[in-house]
Amino acid sequence: MKKYKVAIVGATGAVGREMLRCIFQFNFPFESLKLLASARSAGKVIEFEGQEFVVEELTENSFEGVDVAFWSAGGSISEKYMPYAVKAGCINIDNTSHFRMDPEVPLVVPEVNAEALKDHKGIIANPNCTTIIMASALNRLNEYFDIERIVVSTYQAVSGAGVAGMEELYRQSQEVLDGKEPVAKTLPCASDKKHYPIAFNCIPQVDKFDLDNAFTKEEMKMVNETKKIFNKDIKVNATCVRVPVLRGHSESVYIETKKPLDMDKVFELLSDSHGVDLYDDIENQIYPMATLFIGDELVHVGRVRKDLDNDHGLSMWIVSDQLMKGAAYNSVDIGLKMIEMGLL
Amino acid sequence: MKKYKVAIVGATGAVGREMLRCIFQFNFPFESLKLLASARSAGKVIEFEGQEFVVEELTENSFEGVDVAFWSAGGSISEKYMPYAVKAGCINIDNTSHFRMDPEVPLVVPEVNAEALKDHKGIIANPNCTTIIMASALNRLNEYFDIERIVVSTYQAVSGAGVAGMEELYRQSQEVLDGKEPVAKTLPCASDKKHYPIAFNCIPQVDKFDLDNAFTKEEMKMVNETKKIFNKDIKVNATCVRVPVLRGHSESVYIETKKPLDMDKVFELLSDSHGVDLYDDIENQIYPMATLFIGDELVHVGRVRKDLDNDHGLSMWIVSDQLMKGAAYNSVDIGLKMIEMGLL
Numbered sequence: 001m002k003k004y005k006v007a008i009v010g011a012t013g014a015v016g017r018e019m020l021r022c023i024f025q026f027n028f029p030f031e032s033l034k035l036l037a038s039a040r041s042a043g044k045v046i047e048f049e050g051q052e053f054v055v056e057e058l059t060e061n062s063f064e065g066v067d068v069a070f071w072s073a074g075g076s077i078s079e080k081y082m083p084y085a086v087k088a089g090c091i092n093i094d095n096t097s098h099f100r101m102d103p104e105v106p107l108v109v110p111e112v113n114a115e116a117l118k119d120h121k122g123i124i125a126n127p128n129c130t131t132i133i134m135a136s137a138l139n140r141l142n143e144y145f146d147i148e149r150i151v152v153s154t155y156q157a158v159s160g161a162g163v164a165g166m167e168e169l170y171r172q173s174q175e176v177l178d179g180k181e182p183v184a185k186t187l188p189c190a191s192d193k194k195h196y197p198i199a200f201n202c203i204p205q206v207d208k209f210d211l212d213n214a215f216t217k218e219e220m221k222m223v224n225e226t227k228k229i230f231n232k233d234i235k236v237n238a239t240c241v242r243v244p245v246l247r248g249h250s251e252s253v254y255i256e257t258k259k260p261l262d263m264d265k266v267f268e269l270l271s272d273s274h275g276v277d278l279y280d281d282i283e284n285q286i287y288p289m290a291t292l293f294i295g296d297e298l299v300h301v302g303r304v305r306k307d308l309d310n311d312h313g314l315s316m317w318i319v320s321d322q323l324m325k326g327a328a329y330n331s332v333d334i335g336l337k338m339i340e341m342g343l344l
Numbered sequence: 345m346k347k348y349k350v351a352i353v354g355a356t357g358a359v360g361r362e363m364l365r366c367i368f369q370f371n372f373p374f375e376s377l378k379l380l381a382s383a384r385s386a387g388k389v390i391e392f393e394g395q396e397f398v399v400e401e402l403t404e405n406s407f408e409g410v411d412v413a414f415w416s417a418g419g420s421i422s423e424k425y426m427p428y429a430v431k432a433g434c435i436n437i438d439n440t441s442h443f444r445m446d447p448e449v450p451l452v453v454p455e456v457n458a459e460a461l462k463d464h465k466g467i468i469a470n471p472n473c474t475t476i477i478m479a480s481a482l483n484r485l486n487e488y489f490d491i492e493r494i495v496v497s498t499y500q501a502v503s504g505a506g507v508a509g510m511e512e513l514y515r516q517s518q519e520v521l522d523g524k525e526p527v528a529k530t531l532p533c534a535s536d537k538k539h540y541p542i543a544f545n546c547i548p549q550v551d552k553f554d555l556d557n558a559f560t561k562e563e564m565k566m567v568n569e570t571k572k573i574f575n576k577d578i579k580v581n582a583t584c585v586r587v588p589v590l591r592g593h594s595e596s597v598y599i600e601t602k603k604p605l606d607m608d609k610v611f612e613l614l615s616d617s618h619g620v621d622l623y624d625d626i627e628n629q630i631y632p633m634a635t636l637f638i639g640d641e642l643v644h645v646g647r648v649r650k651d652l653d654n655d656h657g658l659s660m661w662i663v664s665d666q667l668m669k670g671a672a673y674n675s676v677d678i679g680l681k682m683i684e685m686g687l688l
Contacts, residue, residue, distance in 0.1 A: 149653070153497035153596035155546045155585065169544075173517050194629045200513075201635040202499045202587060202594045204647050204661040209626045214649035223652060235653040239596040239661065241499065243546060244588050250546045252497035252583040252596075282553045285538040291545040303548050305558035308567065309493070309579040317548040317583065 003031035004344070007066045007090070009081070010073025011035035011055055012044065014162045015095055018328035019070045022297070024049050028332055029339070036062050037073070063088040068344060070331050071095060086122035091344055093124050093331045097217075100125040100225060107228045109330060110337040111274040112139045116231075117334070117343055124334055127229060128221040129326025130154050130240065134251055135229050136299045136325065137276055137318045140269040142230060145257035149235035152222065155243045155250035156206055157290060158198055160322055161187055165198075166246055172199035173244070188242055198244050206240040216240055248290030249322040253315070260311040270301055275325065280304050288319035295321060297329040347375035348688070351410045351434070353425070354417025355379035355399055356388065358506045359439055362672035363414045366641070368393050372676055373683070380406055381417070407432040412688060414675050415439055430466035435688055437468050437675045441561075444469040444569060451572045453674060454681040455618040456483045460575075461678070461687055468678055471573060472565040473670025474498050474584065478595055479573050480643045480669065481620055481662045484613040486574060489601035492656075493579035496566065499587045499594035500550055501634060502542055504666055505531055509542075510590055516543035517588070532586055542588050550584040560584055592634030593666040597659070604655040614645055619669065624648050632663035639665060641673040 006023065010016040016037075023030060035046060035055045042057035056062065058077070063069060063085035071078050075098035082099075085092050099105040106116035107125045112135050117124060127135065130152075138147060158165035164186045172182035176199050184195035188205040196203055206218035215223070215238070222238040243250075270278040279288045280302040287302035299320040307313025320326060338344040350367065354360040360381075367374060379390060379399045386401035400406065402421070407413060407429035415422050419442035426443075429436050443449040450460035451469045456479050461468060471479065474496075482491060502509035508530045516526035520543050528539035532549040540547055550562035559567070559582070566582040587594075614622040623632045624646040631646035643664045651657025664670060682688040 151495045151598050153583075155499070155587065170521065174521055177514065177518055177521070188629075192629060196629075196633060197635065200588060200590050201633050202589060203633055204594070204596075204631050205629065209629075211627060213652065214626055214647070215652070237598055237651050237653075237657065237659060239497075239598075239647065239659055241594075241596065241661075243499065244544060245546060246544050250548070250585075252548075252585065254495050254581055254583075282558055283555060285532075285536060285540075285549065285553075287548050289540060289545050289547055291541065303558070303583065307581050308557065308559070309581075313581065315581060315583055317585075 001029055003029045004067040005032045005065055006030040007034040007036055007063065007069040009036045009058055009069055009071040009077065011046065012037045012041045013072060014159055015072040015323055015327040018323045019072065019331060020046070020048055022328045022332040026332055026336065028335060034062070034066065060084045063090040066090045068093065068335055070335070072327065082123060091338070092122060093126060093334050095126040095327050095331050097128065097221065099123050100127065101228065107225060108334050109135045109229055110333050111136060113229055113231065114337050114341065117338055117341060120343070126327065126331045126334065127225045128218070129160060129322035130156065130218065130249060130251065131222050131225040131229065132326050132330050133249060133299050133318055133320040133322065134222070134253060135226060137301050137316070138255065140273045141255070141257070141266065144265065144269055145259045145261060147234055147255050148258050149256050150226070151237045151254040153239045153252045154241055155245065156240060157245040157247050157249055157322060158187065158242065159247045160206070160249065161190065164190065169198055169244055169246060172197050176200055198242055200244060203242040204239065206242055245290045247294050247321060247323060248319055249326060250290055251318045253318055255314050256310070257312050257314070261306055261314055263306055266304060266314065270304065275299055276301055287317060290319055293319060293321055295324065297324045299325055345373055347373045348411040349376045349409055350374040351378040351380055351407065351413040353380045353402060353413055353415040353421065355390065356381045356385045357416060358503055359416040359667055359671045362667045363416065363675060364390070364392055366668070366672045366676040370676055370680065372679060378410065404428045407434040410434045412437065412679055414679070416671065426467060435682070436466060437470060437678050439470040439671050439675050441472065441565065443467050444471065445572065451569060452678050453479045453573055454677050455480060457573055457575065458681050458685065461682055461685060464687070470671065470675045470678065471569045472562070473504060473666035474500065474562065474593060474595065475566050475569040475573070476670050476674050477593060477643050477662055477664040477666065478566070478597060479570060481645050481660070482599065484617045485599070485601070485610065488609065488613055489603045489605060491578055491599050492602050493600045494570070495581045495598040497583045497596045498585055499589065500584060501589040501591045501593055501666060502531065502586065503591045504550070504593065505534065508534065513542055513588055513590060516541050520544055542586055544588060547586040548583065550586055589634045591638050591665060591667060592663055593670060594634055595662045597662055599658050600654070601656050601658070605650055605658055607650055610648060610658065614648065619643055620645055631661060634663055637663060637665055639668065641668045643669055
């Protein structure tokens with residue numbers, strides 16, 4: 001079996017660390033592994049599975065001889081350096097939002113639209129975490145019942161805002177428990193003007209606002225990326241909310257389908273969906289929760305129930321470690337799927 | 345002005361304490377104030393505004409000479425003792441779920457359906473916290489645009505499960521910060537079989553399950569009580585979730601109206617709704633959050649925006665201290681409204 005020269009860009013970040021772990025855990029066949037980050041992190045040693053990796057500075061020349069690179073260092077880094085990687089012949093799987101809506105760039109959840117990989121021109125985009133998780137859970141239901149629209153409210157963990165988000169929640173929680181005022185520096189959005197405490201709070205803002213339509217960019221990612229991944233005009237109404245959870249996004253999802261729902265078939269499809277764990281037994285209080293599934297790559301689905309008034313309406317509760325299926329694992333899985341399809 | 349002999353049943357609980365505070369804060373005209381609780385709490389002294397109140401044991405004879413009683417000691421207590429209070433000529437405003445769906449009992453949010461008070465037969469029910477908050481926010485929009493259905497996902501504070509819920513979140517949070525396993529004793533529902541940690545987690549169960557339709561009782565309260573309060577067949581799809589917030593429920597609400605929405609009118613109506621604070625200025629990151637409004641009696645509404653695909657669809661984010669508007673304040677406000685209407 002061919003082995004690949006692999007790079008991770010943004011290797012010291014919350015997602016980058018998980019990318020390294022996924023490459024090992026899911027046996028991505030690498031010959032060499034180059035960890036790239038900013039000059040600030042260069043020289044840092046990362047140990048994993050008994051091996052030591054020295055972080056190198058990302059430059060225009062980092063991709064000579066690299067077969068495939070996994071990117072998660074921010075949209076501006078992808079924008080600036082990825083053209084050099086493409087020119088060097090490297091295939092790039094990008095976890096940032098920069099290229100997602102580019103019509104030349106496939107936006108892929110492998111179990112949903114792997115076929116789109118065939119049209120790649122050196123860049124494949126990994127969708128937003130909230131979108132991946134929802135698309136993965138809904139894929140087989142859409143194939144069978146034809147989903148027309150979605151109303152979703154999210155419960156997003158602070159690790160979606162990186163290591164800084166996690167540190168902030170830990171620190172603020174202790175401040176509140178000690179009777180102090182919690183100090184906010186990062187959330188809801190590091191680059192926005194105001195910051196609010198997330199400890200013991202819910203913040204109805206993830207990413208910045210689009211002032212034209214009053215939705216946030218995070219919400220518009222769910223709207224636009226869902227349409228692109230399913231390659232159809234599914235209507236999406238999203239409300240994205242940050243909650244004081246360290247890791248694992250939850251989503252309250254309501255869908256309407258063109259075909260009337262048959263609940264036996266719904267459960268059969270969810271039981272037989274690649275990457276989906278149907279975790280639903282209310283009689284025994286079994287439903288997914290964020291703290292149950294840290295570090296696993298599945299999308300867990302529970303609280304599945306038909307709308308009381310509409311034979312075409314279905315509610316469910318979806319939980320997944322957004323650093324895994326929502327980011328690192330989906331990226332690595334795209335790479336594995338490309339090998340399987342002979343595209344890498 | 346007439347002054348009343350008042351009792352609070354369940355005076356030592358999370359809601360009972362707020363009832364006492366609301367009676368003072370909103371100048372409920374009392375001549376005497378009797379605090380009732382179980383035998384266990386009898387004799388306990390509660391100080392408030394420089395006055396001392398000795399808690400008395402609730403018995404069948406507690407209501408002789410009492411004009412009005414505010415109840416929040418659990419459904420079984422209301423079931424057992426309220427008939428004695430009615431027989432004694434006391435008017436009873438009940439915060440438990442026991443009588444809510446009884447067709448003989450008005451279920452009231454004063455700004456929505458005060459007229460229903462006229463039909464009371466000694467008992468008036470206070471709706472569930474999540475229902476009150478939503479009904480109050482939506483009332484004027486319903487009057488003008490005629491709401492046909494609602495899809496709601498809640499973010500409910502642990503104080504909805506009483507003092508024990510708050511103590512559990514504090515304790516578990518410290519346990520997690522200390523690197524220990526959090527111990528769960530109360531949530532999601534004290535009377536259910538299994539308990540799960542709420543610290544740094546979201547639990548998609550509030551109250552027990554209705555195994556017939558797979559919704560929880562809390563979700564069915566939102567479904568059934570909303571129809572009764574608005575006295576029309578509004579379709580409600582609810583997902584109720586407990587989050588690690590101490591106090592203050594948030595709700596992500598999507599509505600569909602019969603008349604097409606005019607956003608200028610929407611904002612005008614929300615600005616001019618009794619008990620509603622329109623708190624919505626996304627350009628300046630202004631939106632309601634649970635920690636902002638602890639102890640106030642208003643329903644705060646933000647993130648108001650039209651659906652991207654439907655001129656009859658509207659999303660909003662609602663936050664209110666559920667112990668106040670969701671329970672104690674709404675109960676006391678029912679009493680004040682009855683005085684105003686000459687019913688007390």
